[in-house]
Amino acid sequence: MSSLSVSTRWTFRLHRWALIVWGALVVAIGGLLLWAAGPLAAQADRVWRRLEACPDLDMCGTVDMGPYATTYLLLTYAMTLLPFVVAAWAGATLTARELESGTALTAWTQGVSPVRWLAVRMAMPAVVLAVGASLLVVVHRSAWGAAEDPGHRPPWWQPFTFHANGPTTVAACLAALAVGALTGILVSRTLPALGITVGATALLFAAAHWLMPYLWPSxxxxxxxxxxxxxxxxxxxxxxxxxxxxxxxxxxxxxxxxxxxxxxxxxxxxxxxxxxxxxxxxxHFWPLQLTTTALLLLVTALLTAASFVVLRRRTG
Known part of the structure; x- marks a missing residue:
């Protein structure tokens, strides 16, 4: 069996619980978004049409539009937090834990080079994160546009909705992964790496959002x-x-x-x-989304390259 296969299997076993938790998050948030896009949005639309047909609003009494808006808003907040969940996991376990415990050094003495060790640990989570976050973005866009009355949902430019409706969320998750990998190599201690990664991810996401309006002609x-x-x-x-x-x-x-x-x-x-x-x-929604995504992916690539450079220098 090749060293690459062994490293891949070991990485899967080491992070299987993280994979299960991520899968559960994707299924739970995605399922609730589908519920909001279907029955909840339909209920809100029925009530809205009944309200429009009412000749005198005072006679119609209090109208309950249902839980669509609240459910959608809570799920949007949950999607915005996904990069920070990734950052906490990546900072704590992606590289720092193995370097702190000495497991990485053992792997390097058994035919797995440091470069291959890091490549496997970054490639596998990157694929899983990209697929899961992309599915959630697609379902979120469906939930956002499900209600007939635009007043039921936040405007497209509201920050949480803007990012949850496009690939910037996917890019932010990948950036958090790269931040965690580099921080773990530099710090090599689990708890400090976790805190630094979450803080750095927050700064990176905030900077990308602040730069976003200036990345495309207004x-x-x-x-x-x-x-x-x-x-x-x-x-x-x-x-x-x-x-x-x-x-x-x-x-x-x-x-x-x-x-x-x-x-x-x-x-x-x-x-x-x-x-x-x-x-x-x-x-300008898609131009802003794509330019901001490109910026985050560029930063991700630079952080990934820096991780390999630092690791190579430390391991000779």
Whole structure:
């Protein structure tokens, strides 16, 4: 039997409980999302149609839209936490535990090179994570679009929904795996590696989300004062404010008056001519998803390469 087969079998046995837990998470979250996309969404739609047909809302009394919205929201939060679950596992057990206990050194003396040892430990979980997270993203998109009334679900640009609806969640799980592998090699102690990996994953995910609006050209809508901010609260907002006669864009002056005419006079005193909003509309969903995913995968590749370089230097 080849050393690669032995290493693969040993890795599977070592992390079989992690595989079982991941499979259970995928089945549980996926099953509940299918429930939300089917019976719960249908129940909410029936109630909504009945409410629309009611001639007098006051006579219809309190309307219970069912648990669709709450269930969907909780499952969306659960999907957002998946990269951090991966980070906790990867930081604690992917490389750190074997290096701390000396199991890795034993494997290296029995015909398994350090490079092959690390490759197997990263490749197998990467495939499992990518497949499971991708399935959840597909089912989540189905649950998000299941209800007929858009008011039942968060807007597409809401951060939790945005990431759960696209491949950025998959890329974040793979990035967490790479962070855990590198941290384990550098630290070689289970508990410190766990904490560092979770913290580094949080920083990486937050940085990717912050950079996301700037990875694709945005749209700017200009409107008159009486028309309000065009495009505001319809997409991923970058900035909004007031345009001036010279063409510059400045923050809108404070105005507490209830009359727009009073506010307009104040704005005009500051050389204002109208409002502007710079944002990403719904048509930018996939460009934003793909560019952010590409960024996370690039970081993942760099972290993976760094893991092999560090391991090679430490093992000679």
């Amino acid at each position: 749209v700017t809508e200009v409107s008159r004062f009486q028309d309000g901010y065009r495009g505001l609260y319809t997409g991923v907002e970058i900035s909004h404010g007031m345009t001036t006669r010279s063409g510059t864009r400045v923050p809108t002056p404070e105005c507490d008056a209830r009359s727009m005419d009073v506010c307009r006079r104040i704005y005009e005193q500051h050389d204002g001519t109208g409002f502007y909003t710079t944002f990403h509309p719904a048509s």
